[in-house]
Amino acid sequence: MSDMKAKVQKTGFEQQYELDAAPEKVWRAISIAEFRERWLPKEALADPQSVSETPGKEVRYRLRDDTPPFLESFVTFTIAPNRSGGTSLRIIHELAGATLERLAKTVANSNSQTLMLAA
Amino acid sequence: MNASALRQGMDISQPAMSQHLAVLRKARLVREQREGRFVNYEVDPDGLALIVQWLAKYRAYWPTRIDALKLLLKDMDQ
Numbered sequence: 001m002s003d004m005k006a007k008v009q010k011t012g013f014e015q016q017y018e019l020d021a022a023p024e025k026v027w028r029a030i031s032i033a034e035f036r037e038r039w040l041p042k043e044a045l046a047d048p049q050s051v052s053e054t055p056g057k058e059v060r061y062r063l064r065d066d067t068p069p070f071l072e073s074f075v076t077f078t079i080a081p082n083r084s085g086g087t088s089l090r091i092i093h094e095l096a097g098a099t100l101e102r103l104a105k106t107v108a109n110s111n112s113q114t115l116m117l118a119a
Numbered sequence: 120m121n122a123s124a125l126r127q128g129m130d131i132s133q134p135a136m137s138q139h140l141a142v143l144r145k146a147r148l149v150r151e152q153r154e155g156r157f158v159n160y161e162v163d164p165d166g167l168a169l170i171v172q173w174l175a176k177y178r179a180y181w182p183t184r185i186d187a188l189k190l191l192l193k194d195m196d197q
Contacts, residue, residue, distance in 0.1 A: 011146075011170055013178060017185050021192040029191055039187035071173055089185070093177050095170070 012073070012094025019087045023056065023079050026087040030077045031059050046072055063093075071095060121157050 019026055029035045033048055042048055046064035051074065053059045060076045076092040126136050140160060143149040147166025152159045 038191045091181050
């Protein structure tokens with residue numbers, strides 16, 4: 001049952017994309033700010049600095065919503081070579097435990113606002 | 120539903136169920152209502168709505184960002 005707990009503390013989802021470009025090039029596009037900002041607006045990031053990085057393989061950023069209640073989340077980009085010489089890009093995006101606690105407070109403190117948001 | 124009704128058909132102890140419910144409550148996915156000495160649990164629609172909304176937003180967000188990434192990758196070739 002520890003699985004259940006893990007899922008609650010990390011609410012999120014995963015997507016996978018196949019790209020024609022080679023992994024080295026995709027790595028530069030996702031890890032170097034100058035390139036990254038051309039496809040992922042820097043406003044989406046809570047911090048332009050990555051949370052963690054495994055060069056050539058994985059990079060993790062903290063994101064912040066641009067609308068109330070400004071939920072924070074973590075996105076992990078993982079890349080690997082695919083069979084056609086391109087790159088498999090896996091995106092794991094999750095609300096972290098701290099965000100869920102903040103969410104709990106938001107819901108508790110502002111019921112009317114939440115109802116409006118839900119509409 | 121109260122905690123014992125929730126446990127029916129599951130191989131889980133009362134303390135374990137309480138722990139899980141506490142986590143769900145903290146995340147605002149369930150809420151509790153006291154009726155005398157019983158506590159009933161139900162899905163918290165407000166908390167759930169926010170999470171559903173968040174999931175819907177970003178499930179649609181990444182495909183458009185990846186389209187932009189593909190354009191950049193082509194550009195980086197030249």
